[in-house]
Amino acid sequence: MTDLNLSDAEKSYIVDGVKLGIRVDGRGRLDYRQLEIETGVVSTANGSARVRLDRTDVLVTVKMEIERPLPDQPENGRIHFFVNCSANATPEFEGRGGDDLATSLSAMMERVYSSPHTLDRSKLCVVKGKHVRGLYIDIEILECGGNLFDAISLGVKTALWATKMPKLYVTGEDGGELEFSVSDNPHDIDRIDVSNAPILITHLRITENLTVVDPTPEEECCGPVRVVVSVTPQGFITATQQFGSGTFNPQTLTASLKSARDLGQKIHNRLLRKLQQEEQMSDRQVKGFL
Amino acid sequence: MAGTDRWRIAGPEKSFPYSLLQPKEDAAFLREDNMRRDGRSAVDHRQLFMSLGIISQAKGSSYVEWGNTKVCCGVYGPKDVQRGNDFKMSCQVVCEVKMAPFSCPVRKPPQPDRQQKEMSRQLKEALETVIILDKFPKSQIDVYVTVIEDDGGLLAACITAAGLALCHASIDVYDLVVGSSVLWHSGILYVDPSRQEEEFEGSETRSSGREGGHLTIGMMPNYANGQIALTLQEGQMAVDNICEGLEIAVDTCQRIYTLSRKTLMDNVQSVLDEDDEAATS
Numbered sequence: 140m141t142d143l144n145l146s147d148a149e150k151s152y153i154v155d156g157v158k159l160g161i162r163v164d165g166r167g168r169l170d171y172r173q174l175e176i177e178t179g180v181v182s183t184a185n186g187s188a189r190v191r192l193d194r195t196d197v198l199v200t201v202k203m204e205i206e207r208p209l210p211d212q213p214e215n216g217r218i219h220f221f222v223n224c225s226a227n228a229t230p231e232f233e234g235r236g237g238d239d240l241a242t243s244l245s246a247m248m249e250r251v252y253s254s255p256h257t258l259d260r261s262k263l264c265v266v267k268g269k270h271v272r273g274l275y276i277d278i279e280i281l282e283c284g285g286n287l288f289d290a291i292s293l294g295v296k297t298a299l300w301a302t303k304m305p306k307l308y309v310t311g312e313d314g315g316e317l318e319f320s321v322s323d324n325p326h327d328i329d330r331i332d333v334s335n336a337p338i339l340i341t342h343l344r345i346t347e348n349l350t351v352v353d354p355t356p357e358e359e360c361c362g363p364v365r366v367v368v369s370v371t372p373q374g375f376i377t378a379t380q381q382f383g384s385g386t387f388n389p390q391t392l393t394a395s396l397k398s399a400r401d402l403g404q405k406i407h408n409r410l411l412r413k414l415q416q417e418e419q420m421s422d423r424q425v426k427g428f429l
Numbered sequence: 430m431a432g433t434d435r436w437r438i439a440g441p442e443k444s445f446p447y448s449l450l451q452p453k454e455d456a457a458f459l460r461e462d463n464m465r466r467d468g469r470s471a472v473d474h475r476q477l478f479m480s481l482g483i484i485s486q487a488k489g490s491s492y493v494e495w496g497n498t499k500v501c502c503g504v505y506g507p508k509d510v511q512r513g514n515d516f517k518m519s520c521q522v523v524c525e526v527k528m529a530p531f532s533c534p535v536r537k538p539p540q541p542d543r544q545q546k547e548m549s550r551q552l553k554e555a556l557e558t559v560i561i562l563d564k565f566p567k568s569q570i571d572v573y574v575t576v577i578e579d580d581g582g583l584l585a586a587c588i589t590a591a592g593l594a595l596c597h598a599s600i601d602v603y604d605l606v607v608g609s610s611v612l613w614h615s616g617i618l619y620v621d622p623s624r625q626e627e628e629f630e631g632s633e634t635r636s637s638g639r640e641g642g643h644l645t646i647g648m649m650p651n652y653a654n655g656q657i658a659l660t661l662q663e664g665q666m667a668v669d670n671i672c673e674g675l676e677i678a679v680d681t682c683q684r685i686y687t688l689s690r691k692t693l694m695d696n697v698q699s700v701l702d703e704d705d706e707a708a709t710s
Contacts, residue, residue, distance in 0.1 A: 210445040239550070246547045256665040364558075366660060375640070376671055379662035384557035386649065386656035389679055393672045400668045 145360045153361050157345045163357065169398055171353045171406070176293065178301035178417065180427050186302025189427075190294040192353070194284025196228075199276065199294035201302045205265065205319075206273040216263020216271040218252055220245040221278065222291070228283040237280075243382065244278070244291060247339070251292070251369045251378050257336050258299075262329075265307055266317060272304065274331075285356040288367045292339035293410065299336060300414055303328040337369040337377050338406060340399035348391045352402060366395050370403025372411070446535045458614055458629050467496070467623060474621045474681065479589075479692040481597045489598025493590040496623060497580035502590035504598040507568035520565035524553035526587055528576040533624075552587060555647050555659040559592065561601040570600060581624040582610040588647040588659060589685060596693055604649035605689055606658060609681035611674045613642045613666055618674055620681055630664070642666040644674045650686045655679060 145153075156162055166172070172193045181187035184200035191197075208215060222244045224237025231237070252258055263272040276298070278291055306322040306329055322328075342350040345362040354362070364385025369378040376396065381387065387395075417423065460466055469475070475496030484490035487503035494500075510521060526548040530537045541549075556572060572594065574587045585608030592606035612622035614630050622630070622643065630641050642664020648657045657679075662671060 211449050242543075242546060243550065246543060249543075250663060254663070254665065371665070374667070375665045376642075376662065376668055377665050379644075379660055379671070380551075381657070381660040382554065384554045386558050386652075386658045387660070388653070389655060389657060389675055392657060392660065393675065396668050396671055 143356055143360050145357060149357070150361050153358055154346050157349050157351060157358075162351065164355065166353075168349065168351050169402065171402070172355075174293070176297055176410070176413070177426055178297055178414070179423075179425055185304055186298045186300075188294050188297035188301060190290045190297070192284065192286060192290045193355070194282055195286060195290045196280075196282035196284070197287070197290045197294045198279040198281055199291070199298040200279075201298045202275045202277070203302070203304045204273045204275065205270050205307075208264075208268065208271040212260075213268035214264040214271070215260040217273040218249075218258070218260065218276060219273065220248045220252075220276050220295075222248075222280070223278065224280050224283075228280045232280075240287075244287065247288065247367060247378070247380060248276075248278075248291065248295060250380075251337055251339070252295075254377050256375070257371065257377060259332065262332065265319075266309065269317065272307075274299075274302075283356070285359055286341055286353050288339045288341050289353060292337070292369070293406075296333055296336045296338055297410070297414065299331045300333045302331050304330070335371055335373070337371045338403055338410075339367050339369050340403045340406075341365050341367050342395040342399060344385060344387060344391065348388055348394075350391065350395050350398075352398070366392060368396055368399035368403070370400055370407070372404065372407040374400050374404050376400065448534065456629075458626065465619065465623075466625060471617055471619050472677075474684070475623070477685065477688055479593060479689060481593060481692060481696045487594075487598070489594045489596070489600070491590045491593035491597060493586050493593065495580075495582055495586050495621065497578055498582055498586050498624075499577040500574060500583070500586045500590045501577065502572065502574045502587070502594040504570065504572050504591075504594040504600065506570040506598075507565040507600070508571075510567060510569045516567065518566050519562040520560065521569045522553055522557050522560060522562075522572065523569060524556060524572045524574075524591075525549050526552055526574045526576065528579065532576045532579045548584060548587065551584065551659055551661065552591060555588060555606065556591060556595070558656075558658045559602050559604070559606045559649060560595065561603060564601045570595075579624060581622050581627050582608075582645070584608060584645045584659075584661060585610045585621075585647065589689065593689055593692065597696065604652035604656075605686060605693070606647055606649050607682050607685045607689055608645065608647040608659070609678045609685060610643065610645040611678050611681070613640070613644070613664065613670055613674055615639070615641070618670075618677055620677060640665055640667065640670070642671075644671065644678060646675065646678045646682065648679065648682045650679075650683050655682075 175191040178188050180189045181200050185203045186201040189198050222241040224232040224241050226233040306327050308320050309317050310320045311318045343354040343362045343365040344350050364383040366381050478494040480492045483492045484503045489504040492501045526545055528537050572591050588608035612619045644662045646657050647659030
């Protein structure tokens with residue numbers, strides 16, 4: 140994924156370490172790196188979140204618009220994902236270089252959020268069959284330090300949690316066209332229920348039957364194949380997909396799914412607690428990019 | 430996103446399939462006699478048909494039919510890497526899944542949509558593990574899959590067809606790759622779901638929020654005790670149910686593998702017989 144060339148000796152150092160259960164940065168196989176999340180970093184968006192996972196840096200924003208629903212889902216709001224792999228993150232993304240990765244990432248997020256279990260999109264309806272809210276979720280990859288899938292899913296969940304949409308009222312009808320008024324009271328807002336929104340947990344297969352979670356770019360060089368699992372706070376799996384060229388033994392896959400479920404539930408609980416704490420802080424200073 | 434194709438006449442911008450205006454049938458998932466709508470039991474696979482060499486110009490080709498799902502695949506190469514692509518010491522796999530515009534009840538536009546691009550990418554990554562890339566340095570292998578009809582289990586059919594076509598093209602692979610899919614609906618696993626079942630399951634879990642889902646795998650059953658090259662799961666399922674589904678999918682793959690092997694052996698035998706006849710006459 141990143142512009143890295145490891146020698147065989149460096150690779151075998153990482154692989155042998157994983158066999159002994161210890162990784163280069165001192166973590167165990169199933170340990171996560173320190174996670175930093177902040178909401179409200181972009182003032183022009185309805186909701187935003189920035190996620191830092193060691194060197195991985197992702198900025199997710201949510202903007203709301205009014206649009207027409209799809210003809211087969213007249214009361215469902217629409218969610219669009221756009222991933223921008225900035226060439227800042229790694230020179231390989233220059234031009235169309237990041238397109239493949241961006242398509243995989245946005246397709247995965249779309250798959251995860253298209254499921255009705257994760258997000259009730261009928262809550263985004265304004266007038267059935269005519270007007271629904273559309274959420275444009277833009278994901279900017281600022282720095283690429285491994286494990287993009289997990290970081291992005293955490294960012295999207297947090298940004299949706301922080302999204303505040305002004306309430307819309309239909310005030311009248313003029314020649315078949317509806318008239319709206321948008322509330323300008325900052326407390327008269329709609330929020331999105333993310334209590335069931337999943338996060339992704341990636342297991343990278345390093346050697347034989349051994350997988351690691353939250354891989355660094357160096358580890359990603361050693362193992363080309365990963366399985367990305369989407370876990371809801373209740374411990375259900377809503378999507379699983381294998382990425383990269385390599386194979387999994389069925390038993391390894393099963394073990395990865397189980398460990399993803401346990402780890403995912405833990406992270407969900409922590410995340411929710413921290414987000415509630417953050418919201419209750421009375422005069423929070425946005426740290427942003429300083 | 431590529432621009433619009435100016436050589437084709439685009440349909441009216443705001444057209445939508447008329448089927449949306451028709452009243453929805455209130456059919457149940459199962460028939461009254463507890464069989465599936467096409468008369469199968471939960472563990473029955475649809476009828477399979479496989480044949481080789483349907484495209485005479487391709488190095489290898491295959492045609493696979495799973496019930497009404499019809500897929501054909503052509504393999505070209507190994508050949509020189511096309512100009513403009515990066516030079517690499519190992520083989521490059523180019524893979525494209527193309528769904529014919531008439532393959533689904535709703536017409537597919539001629540330009541590949543996200544679903545097709547995503548399928549092409551998944552198939553490519555799976556085939557990269559199946560082909561012994563080191564045997565074809567500096568070259569490229571093209572795998573084109575055309576979907577003639579999609580009646581469920583599409584990705585599984587595509588990967589099976591691609592595996593057969595690769596072997597027919599005499600390209601070195603670690604093992605023949607085959608695919609299978611299972612559906613989880615109200616606590617029961619159904620092997621090889623049809624399109625109707627997939628859609629029903631999708632719309633029902635959408636409205637009820639119950640557990641349900643769909644799992645597709647592609648695997649090499651004989652390589653290192655069975656290796657999974659492709660996994661795709663959707664829906665909402667508990668881990669234990671996925672594991673159970675995985676086991677059944679692996680079993681199904683074994684059965685399909687036997688048939689694929691037989692198809693290949695028969696093909697080789699018929700080629701040998703033809704050679705013998707030519708030599709004697």
